[in-house]
Amino acid sequence: xxxxxxxxxxxxxxxxxxxxxxxxLTSLRQNVAGIIADDSxxxxxxxxxxxxxxxxxxxxxxxCSNGGSxxxxxxLVSLFREFTKHFSVLIPYRAYSAASLIALGADEIVMHxxxxxxxxxxxxxxxxxxxxxxTGRLLGISVEDVKAYVDFVKTTxxxxxxxxxxxxxxxxxxxxxxxxxxxxxxxIMQSRMVARKILLTHMTEEADEHVIDEIVENMASKLYFHGxxxxxxxxxNDLRLxxxxxxxxxxxxxxxxxxxxxxxxxxxxxxxxxxxDLGARFVxxxxxxxxxxxxxxxxxxxxxxxxxxxxRRRYQFIPTQPPGIREDLLSQAWTHSQVPAAVxxxxxxxxxxxxxx
Numbered sequence: 001x002x003x004x005x006x007x008x009x010x011x012x013x014x015x016x017x018x019x020x021x022x023x024x025l026t027s028l029r030q031n032v033a034g035i036i037a038d039d040s041x042x043x044x045x046x047x048x049x050x051x052x053x054x055x056x057x058x059x060x061x062x063x064c065s066n067g068g069s070x071x072x073x074x075x076l077v078s079l080f081r082e083f084t085k086h087f088s089v090l091i092p093y094r095a096y097s098a099a100s101l102i103a104l105g106a107d108e109i110v111m112h113x114x115x116x117x118x119x120x121x122x123x124x125x126x127x128x129x130x131x132x133x134x135t136g137r138l139l140g141i142s143v144e145d146v147k148a149y150v151d152f153v154k155t156t157x158x159x160x161x162x163x164x165x166x167x168x169x170x171x172x173x174x175x176x177x178x179x180x181x182x183x184x185x186x187x188i189m190q191s192r193m194v195a196r197k198i199l200l201t202h203m204t205e206e207a208d209e210h211v212i213d214e215i216v217e218n219m220a221s222k223l224y225f226h227g228x229x230x231x232x233x234x235x236x237n238d239l240r241l242x243x244x245x246x247x248x249x250x251x252x253x254x255x256x257x258x259x260x261x262x263x264x265x266x267x268x269x270x271x272x273x274x275x276x277d278l279g280a281r282f283v284x285x286x287x288x289x290x291x292x293x294x295x296x297x298x299x300x301x302x303x304x305x306x307x308x309x310x311x312r313r314r315y316q317f318i319p320t321q322p323p324g325i326r327e328d329l330l331s332q333a334w335t336h337s338q339v340p341a342a343v344x345x346x347x348x349x350x351x352x353x354x355x356x357x
Contacts, residue, residue: 007339009258019058023301026065032272034297036068036098059084067097077105091115092259105198111232120219274315288317
């Protein structure tokens with residue numbers, strides 16, 4: 001399948017739903033996953049300008065992502081509200097973290113039986129975060145991990161004396177810079193604020209204050225584990241989200257067909273492993289292999305136009321002890337393609353390695 005075939009599936013869903021639909025997916029491919037980032041907002045705006053009217057009666061966002069920036073959901077939901085009277089999210093598989101925040105802004109959440117939401121507690125990073133031994137890579141700090149440490153000391157261990165609590169915090173501060181901990185607190189406040197503002201785009205404080213508080217608390221803190229998968233029954237019955245559990249089999253099947261085509265485009269089922277590819281092409285006493293890849297990270301697509309964020313990267317062995325691998329980012333750009341009038345022949349995978357073996 002390809003662009004024309006996906007366009008046909010998008011139109012089929014629009015016909016079933018009586019809506020206009022835009023797809024927003026980031027790569028889930030191991031070792032090269034994409035993220036929801038600020039640059040997507042500008043691209044989304046161009047897609048929204050192509051809608052048949054403003055506002056449209058119903059706008060569907062076909063959404064799949066592991067997450068990303070905690071501020072982008074507020075920008076996107078606000079933008080969607082400028083273009084539609086009724087905004088829904090269709091989730092075929094994962095909508096974690098920032099993607100879950102986008103879903104909170106919808107009047108209706110349509111989840112495939114295989115779909116999952118996730119908690120909205122952020123993992124934060126800045127220049128004061130601890131670094132991984134050996135690589136020097138900055139390590140992210142889970143907001144809820146910091147809170148769980150304090151709760152562990154106070155509740156599980158039973159330390160409540162002020163001097164002992166101070167010592168416990170001093171131990172934490174020797175491992176994590178105090179300014180990084182301060183950044184964690186800011187992100188806790190921001191995550192909750194963004195979630196509340198997003199919910200208020202279709203709820204009211206006067207009538208729904210208790211429900212809003214409950215949703216924010218549950219999604220931000222009470223699920224305890226950032227990777228907890230929330231199925232559609234849990235989302236509806238336990239978390240009180242606006243999930244539609246009455247989904248026609250035709251819609252479920254078409255959602256899954258569409259997701260599987262995007263999955264192939266991203267190559268989500270294949271781990272990205274340039275080191276293994278280089279090793280397979282290594283020949284003793286010959287120049288070391290050099291490989292280049294074109295990788296798809298983000299896609300925004302409707303029935304008329306498709307936008308992709310891609311990078312082109314080069315990898316080669318470095319003859320050091322131990323041997324290393326050099327990565328060069330050759331290009332990074334959004335590209336935009338009109339949906340062709342006729343079905344095109346399938347093209348070779350865009351992330352197949354090319355280069356000198």
